[in-house]
Amino acid sequence: MSVAGDRQPVDMIVGGRYVVTMDADKHVIEHGAVAVKDGVIVAVGPEAEIDAAYDAPERISDENRILMPGLINGHTHSAMVLFRGMADDLPLMTWLQKYIFPMEGRYVDPEFIRIGSTLACWEMIQGGTTSFVDMYFYPGVIAKVVEKCGLRAVITAPMIDYPSPGFKGWDDSFKAGVAFVKEWQGKDSRITPGLAPHAPYTVSKEHLAEVAKVAHELHAPVSIHIAEDKAELETVGDKYHETSIEELADVGLLNEQVIAAHVVWPSDSDMKKVAGTRFAAIHNPTSNMKTGAGFSPVPKLLKAGVTVGLATDGAASNNDLNMWDEIHLAALIHKGVAEDPTVMPAATALNLATRMGAKAAGLEGVTGALQVGLRADMIQVSTESLRMQPLYDVISQLVYVANQQDVVTTIVDGKVLMKDRKVLTIDEAKLRADVAAISAKIKADLKKTRTE
Numbered sequence: 001m002s003v004a005g006d007r008q009p010v011d012m013i014v015g016g017r018y019v020v021t022m023d024a025d026k027h028v029i030e031h032g033a034v035a036v037k038d039g040v041i042v043a044v045g046p047e048a049e050i051d052a053a054y055d056a057p058e059r060i061s062d063e064n065r066i067l068m069p070g071l072i073n074g075h076t077h078s079a080m081v082l083f084r085g086m087a088d089d090l091p092l093m094t095w096l097q098k099y100i101f102p103m104e105g106r107y108v109d110p111e112f113i114r115i116g117s118t119l120a121c122w123e124m125i126q127g128g129t130t131s132f133v134d135m136y137f138y139p140g141v142i143a144k145v146v147e148k149c150g151l152r153a154v155i156t157a158p159m160i161d162y163p164s165p166g167f168k169g170w171d172d173s174f175k176a177g178v179a180f181v182k183e184w185q186g187k188d189s190r191i192t193p194g195l196a197p198h199a200p201y202t203v204s205k206e207h208l209a210e211v212a213k214v215a216h217e218l219h220a221p222v223s224i225h226i227a228e229d230k231a232e233l234e235t236v237g238d239k240y241h242e243t244s245i246e247e248l249a250d251v252g253l254l255n256e257q258v259i260a261a262h263v264v265w266p267s268d269s270d271m272k273k274v275a276g277t278r279f280a281a282i283h284n285p286t287s288n289m290k291t292g293a294g295f296s297p298v299p300k301l302l303k304a305g306v307t308v309g310l311a312t313d314g315a316a317s318n319n320d321l322n323m324w325d326e327i328h329l330a331a332l333i334h335k336g337v338a339e340d341p342t343v344m345p346a347a348t349a350l351n352l353a354t355r356m357g358a359k360a361a362g363l364e365g366v367t368g369a370l371q372v373g374l375r376a377d378m379i380q381v382s383t384e385s386l387r388m389q390p391l392y393d394v395i396s397q398l399v400y401v402a403n404q405q406d407v408v409t410t411i412v413d414g415k416v417l418m419k420d421r422k423v424l425t426i427d428e429a430k431l432r433a434d435v436a437a438i439s440a441k442i443k444a445d446l447k448k449t450r451t452e
């Protein structure tokens with residue numbers, strides 16, 4: 001037992017009744033703690049040992065808390081939270097053409113993005129998400145919001161063959177995307193800029209080849225929607241006589257870091273093709289069910305050796321950014337689809353949102369686990385509610401019982417973003433007023449749209 005003077009100074013010690021490390025062995029430490037210095041995890045172990053070895057001015061620990069890595073949302077369109085619940089339960093094309101595209105055309109500008117992304121970040125911080133992969137307009141504005149609110153993000157610039165907010169078509173959206181990556185690379189260690197060609201049915205093959213070339217030159221990640229529904233496979237099949245994943249292989253994108261949202265309909269040979277590459281399938285269970293896209297064969301993808309992450313998608317097709325719902329659904333729906341309760345154990349579902357989720361987002365070695373050398377991105381989940389009692393198996397409780405209101409502390413890069421459920425980096429009153437003002441305009445507009 002060392003005396004106080006022998007203890008190494010650190011910035012913070014965070015502990016809990018259980019520390020769910022999500023390290024390679026997924027081991028859980030009872031009465032554990034983590035020591036943090038300069039935003040990095042410097043020790044993980046039993047709380048008594050950490051307290052004996054380290055001295056910190058800040059200590060956040062409680063017998064009624066579980067400490068675990070922050071969640072990673074692998075695919076979202078953050079500012080679309082401002083369209084949450086605007087139009088539900090419609091056929092995909094009606095939803096897009098009557099509501100989403102016209103509303104985006106009328107409302108999406110830098111101010112809309114600033115307010116929408118701030119609202120999204122507030123919701124993610126409250127729900128224990130510490131990293132996210134975003135794909136939406138005005139990525140430079142999103143990056144500034146992320147810088148300020150303290151989250152970690154892979155922010156990818158949208159590129160599409162058609163007119164979109166701020167762009168006439170491919171050429172200007174592609175140029176702006178490349179400029180965004182160049183501007184933000186190396187600027188803020190929490191922000192990774194990337195490229196986002198929308199999907200194989202909205203971006204031509206030759207344009208995808210341009211993306212592959214520049215992603216390779218810039219070492220930039222690429223996010224894209226892939227094999228989302230059967231209609232996409234038909235479109236790509238008719239045009240190029242191949243699957244969306246074969247198209248990615250053809251243009252050279254499978255040599256790059258590809259963060260592919262959905263992957264609901266991969267063929268067996270697609271799975272073989274992407275296994276062992278830097279391609280990651282991002283599973284969006286809520287969104288896929290809401291749009292009637294189907295169920296991604298996640299257990300099969302994992303068995304084939306494909307990296308899989310988990311995500312909410314944009315709030316317009318979810319309708320929130322609650323990763324706990326996705327963990328819960330990922331653990332359940334595959335059992336139902338396969339008629340086999342062993343295909344998706346709770347720990348596997350949690351892994352998709354943490355350790356493997358980090359790999360899927362290109363953040364392996366940065367975040368995703370409580371491990372010495374990784375950045376200190378972590379959350380505390382309270383077990384105080386009677387709903388969280390009794391507690392026999394901590395992983396099972398997190399996957400099947402916990403929800404976003406149980407998250408009490410959110411820490412990113414060693415900085416506390418939420419303490420006792422109060423978000424410290426966002427002015428809530430101002431955000432509420434901003435959201436009210438913008439949604440009042442949309443509401444009036446919606447009344448007209450619905451009667452048209």
Ligand SMILES: [Zn+2]
Binds near residue numbers: 075077
């Ligand atoms: Zn999406």
